[in-house]
Amino acid sequence: MGxxxxxxxxxxxxxxxxxxxxxxxxTFTGRIPSCPGVLAFGTTLRQCEDELRSTLEDWILLGLKLGHKLPVIANINLNREARHDSMGAV
Structure with missing residues (x-):
């Protein structure tokens, strides 16, 4: 991916x-099948798409904060444990 x-x-x-x-x-509705609960509505397709992106962003951030298992998308796995390296002398 790079x-x-x-x-x-x-x-x-x-x-x-x-x-x-x-x-x-x-009006329009949008959803992302691999991301349960990510759903949005809009009066135009563009508005629906913008609302869906915003909902997805919130869903990801909340999922990370609460430790929910997020779907792996195209080999991107956000579920890995955070690694904390020593800062050493600054």
Missing amino acids: TQFVLSEYINLSMAQAVYDKLEDG
Whole structure:
């Protein structure tokens, strides 16, 4: 993969899996099947996509904070234990 922005790449790859539907009232709904509970609505497709991205970001941050197991997306695993290296003398 070679990217240094792992979280950004994870979000972008997750968003690439998004599924959108147009509702009977003309509004839109979006979801990411591999990320349970990530769902959004919008009056336009663009607004729905923006809302879905925001929901996904919040979902990831909350999941990391609470220690929830997040799905591995395209071999990006955010579930690894944090490694704390010594800062040594600063």
